Amino acid sequence: MLNADRRRTLFLLIPVLLVLIGYVLYPSFETFLESIRKNGVYSLQNYQDFFGAKSAANFEALWNSVYISLLSVLFSALIGIPLAFIFTRYDFPGRQFFSNIAIMPIVLPSLVGVMAFMFLYGEAGLVPNAIKDIFNLSKVPFSIGGVSGILIVHAYTMYPYFYMTTSSALNNIDPSLEEAAANLGSNRFRVFWKVTFPLLTPGIIAAALLVFMVSMASFSAPFLLAGGYRVLSLQIYFSKINGDLEMAATQSVILSLVSISFLLFMRWYQNRKDYRMGSKGIGVHRSEVRNPLIKWMMVTLGILAMIVLLLPHATLLILSLVPDGAWTWQTYPTAFSLENFRLLFDTPHIWDPVRNSLIMTVIACVGVFAFGIITSYTLVKRKFIGKNLLDILVMVPWALPATVVGMNLILAFNEPSVFSFGKILVGTFWILPLAYFIRFLPLVVRSTNAVLEQLDDSIEEAAQNLGAKWFYTFRKVILPIILPGVLSGTLLAFVQAIGEFPTSVLLYTLGNRPISIEIMNQLRMFNMGQAAAYGMIQVGLISIVMFISYKFFDVKTENTL
CATH class of the missing domain: 1.10.3720.10 (MetI-like)
Structure with missing residues (x-):
């Protein structure tokens, strides 16, 4: 029978392995299989x-x-x-x-x-x-x-x-x-x-x-x-x-x-x-x-x-601030107005990409915040066989270029599987939040690792020796100490996800297109002012999040790196 410490390690390790196997290894393996398949036959062609x-x-x-x-x-x-x-x-x-x-x-x-x-x-x-x-x-x-x-x-x-x-x-x-x-x-x-x-x-x-x-x-x-x-x-x-x-x-x-x-x-x-x-x-x-x-x-x-x-x-x-059609053959813009921003509020469907980006980014950030804490604590404070391999596996989504992450998810979830709960995820709203979650999870893990590695094990042991249970110790002692590191990684994940383009361009649908895709669409239609207005909203959202994080949480993004 496993002792309490090993049961706790196993309890933490199982969800980490399930997520990494299901959404990192399995998609990568599906991509490899597709690469050695030619016209339905396996070969190196x-x-x-x-x-x-x-x-x-x-x-x-x-x-x-x-x-x-x-x-x-x-x-x-x-x-x-x-x-x-x-x-x-x-x-x-x-x-x-x-x-x-x-x-x-x-x-x-x-x-x-x-x-x-x-x-x-x-x-x-x-x-x-x-x-x-x-x-x-x-x-x-x-x-x-x-x-x-x-x-x-x-x-x-x-x-x-x-x-x-x-x-x-x-x-x-x-x-x-x-x-x-x-x-x-x-x-x-x-x-x-x-x-x-x-x-x-x-x-x-x-x-x-x-x-x-x-x-x-x-x-x-x-x-x-x-x-x-x-x-x-x-x-x-x-x-x-x-x-x-x-x-x-x-x-x-x-x-x-x-x-x-x-x-x-x-x-x-x-x-x-x-x-x-x-x-x-x-x-x-x-x-x-x-x-x-x-x-x-x-x-x-x-x-x-x-x-x-x-x-x-x-x-x-x-x-x-340049209205559409006001800067064509001229060398410099000659007319300025708030028309591009007014359109965002007067026309409901024009606001959709902003709302989509916010919803999908927040979903992904909630996921990386919670799962990043579990993963980092397991890697730093638990002892088990294969820890170094797991550490490398956690970093793989960041090591992989964004286009590769997108292709992995396309090839893995264009048909039902146990990891997609029997559903086809490609072409649905949820494929992009999943991509953002997988892509930016390493940022939270790395930033939290940096704080946890400096935390003396005796602090946790002292709380448990005084009668506190593990979860109470984690919630009242460990979590407040590591929170700046977790918020640091989550901040950088938000900054990256709100402007993510390479993954989005492979996975988006008309219903969940983010701001970056809408900017590209506006550029293709030569609506430069509207594209810039979307860009200013992106910059504004990132600036607000960074200001709040620095002002109220004393978050430093360099800890993430």
């Missing part, structure tokens, strides 16, 4: 076609996806890490304000951000045409597009991940370690390379993983900025809409293998060394910039950076 000469486009798309993702990691790191050092280590006028502005790109959903960049820096964009008119040039001096456009958008939208993780790591470094190295004769570069950088490694690896995965799943930037540039996420989408599910499954498997391989490599690299330190509990020390010239140079650069960072948000606002 799809893989031969993928790598063969007649389908060279697939191999080109695979290389382009990896190439873009690696460069996105590099450029995001080159922006995010130096910014984190400047705002964390130096004190100058406006530092706190500028550091808050630095995370503003995170409130721009991917599709909305790409749209803003198109109207801001594209061939007909505001900035290139303004420069052309100011300097009386014959043509615009530049415009973004192609690979460079994708990388610019990725660097802008993804550098906050490096900025937040590096800032968090720098705040946790005991300055006495660096001071000791300097006192022993090491110069600044050697102190950074031998002391500071190794302690930043876990945070940098976490950000690199996040940026790589998001880049591999990138759909909006290649789709809108580089229509002829092949990436594998787009190839999966085109194969699906052309009805070639076998090739779409094969492409999904290949993309999954690349992403998971990168995940395992980065985990191996991080585990090579022990990055813990013996801290004295001394807070971070900021050096005041005393040189007036350098001080005001930093303030000036901060103001310029603020303008650049907020231009996409301002452009989106301007577009949302």
